[in-house]
Amino acid sequence: MATSNLRGIETFVRVVEGGSIAAAARQLGITAAAASQNLARLEKDLGTRLLTRTTRSQVLTAAGEAYFAQVSPLLDGLAQARTELSALQGAVQGRLKIACSVAFGRHVVAPLVPAFMARYPEVRVEMVMADRNVDHLKEDVDCSIRFRHVLEPGLVARRIANAPMVFCAAPAYLRAHGRPKRPEDLAHHPCLSFRMPFDGRLMQWPFLRGGERFAPAIQTAAVCNDIDTLAALAVAGAGVTRLGSFVANPLIAAGQLEPLFMAGSGRARTLADPEPLEFFACFRDRQHLPAPVRVFVDFVAEALQDHPLLRVPVWPLARA
Structure with missing residues (x-):
C-alpha cells in the first residue's frame, strides 16, 4: 500500500x-x-x-x-x-493524551507524571484538565480520569482510587459559630457547595450510616465550580465545605482547616461516614489498548494504592 x-x-x-x-x-x-x-x-x-x-x-x-x-x-x-x-522491542513510545478532573489532576495525577515520563521517556504526554464530559473521539483523548458522576456508556472504566471526602471549616469560623456534631446540623451552617460543570447540578453531600446512603439538608451559602476556590473560601472563614482528602489534608495539617464529624482516632467517625469519591481510568477499547495507555493506567493504579493524599490521617481530637 x-x-x-x-x-x-x-x-x-x-x-x-x-x-x-x-x-x-x-x-x-x-x-x-x-x-x-x-x-x-x-x-x-x-x-x-x-x-x-x-x-x-x-x-x-x-x-x-x-x-x-x-x-x-x-x-x-x-x-x-x-x-x-x-x-x-522493549520500548513504549508514542503520544499519550490524558484528560482529568481539575482538582484531582492538579493535586494527585500531575505530580505522578514526571516519574512516569522518566520510566517511559519515549512517551509524549499531553494533559487536559476539565471537569466536563471530554469526548474521547472528537478531542482525540487516549485516557480520561473521571469520578463516578461523569462515567459514560461506551467507555471502558477501571477503578483506580477511592478518595475520602472530608467536611471541614476554618478554626476561626468554628470558634464563632460552633461545631456541627451531626450531618443534620449542616442545615444550620452556611455551606460552600460545588456546582458540577458538566450538568450544572450541585454536588450532593452524601453520608453512609448503618449501610444506608443519605444526603442531609444543607444551607447553601456560596457555590463555585472549582474545588480549590471552595477550599480558599473555607480557609477565609466563609463556612463549611466538603473537600476531597487530596485537597483537605494539607490544609488541615497546616492548621488552616479543621475536620468535622471525626472522632479522635481519625478513622472512627461519629454517627456517619462521608461517602468517598471513586475515580476511574476510562478508555475506548479494552481489546486494542495502545501501549502508552496500558502502562499509564497500570502505573497510576499502582501509585494510588497507598497514596498519602487518599487516606484520612489520624488527626488530633479537635476541641468543640
Whole structure:
C-alpha cells in the first residue's frame, strides 16, 4: 500500500470518526488544508466520492460507508501491530493524551507524571484538565480520569482510587459559630457547595450510616465550580465545605482547616461516614489498548494504592 494511500485512508477514517476535517487534522497533527488534500487524493485514486461535503459537516456516500467498513478495522490492526512490536522491542513510545478532573489532576495525577515520563521517556504526554464530559473521539483523548458522576456508556472504566471526602471549616469560623456534631446540623451552617460543570447540578453531600446512603439538608451559602476556590473560601472563614482528602489534608495539617464529624482516632467517625469519591481510568477499547495507555493506567493504579493524599490521617481530637 503506497504511503500516500495510507495517509489518505487514515485521514478519511479520522474525518468520519471525528465528524470534521478540522477534528481529523488535530488528531493527525496536520493542517486542515493538508487533511483535505489527503482526502482528495484518496478519492481521486479510488475514482469515487467518499464524502459529501457541506459547510458544516461531511456525510458518507454509499461508497464511503462501504469503504469505511473495510478500512477502519485495517487501521486498528496496524495500530495494534505497532503496539505489539514496540512491546517486543522493549520500548513504549508514542503520544499519550490524558484528560482529568481539575482538582484531582492538579493535586494527585500531575505530580505522578514526571516519574512516569522518566520510566517511559519515549512517551509524549499531553494533559487536559476539565471537569466536563471530554469526548474521547472528537478531542482525540487516549485516557480520561473521571469520578463516578461523569462515567459514560461506551467507555471502558477501571477503578483506580477511592478518595475520602472530608467536611471541614476554618478554626476561626468554628470558634464563632460552633461545631456541627451531626450531618443534620449542616442545615444550620452556611455551606460552600460545588456546582458540577458538566450538568450544572450541585454536588450532593452524601453520608453512609448503618449501610444506608443519605444526603442531609444543607444551607447553601456560596457555590463555585472549582474545588480549590471552595477550599480558599473555607480557609477565609466563609463556612463549611466538603473537600476531597487530596485537597483537605494539607490544609488541615497546616492548621488552616479543621475536620468535622471525626472522632479522635481519625478513622472512627461519629454517627456517619462521608461517602468517598471513586475515580476511574476510562478508555475506548479494552481489546486494542495502545501501549502508552496500558502502562499509564497500570502505573497510576499502582501509585494510588497507598497514596498519602487518599487516606484520612489520624488527626488530633479537635476541641468543640
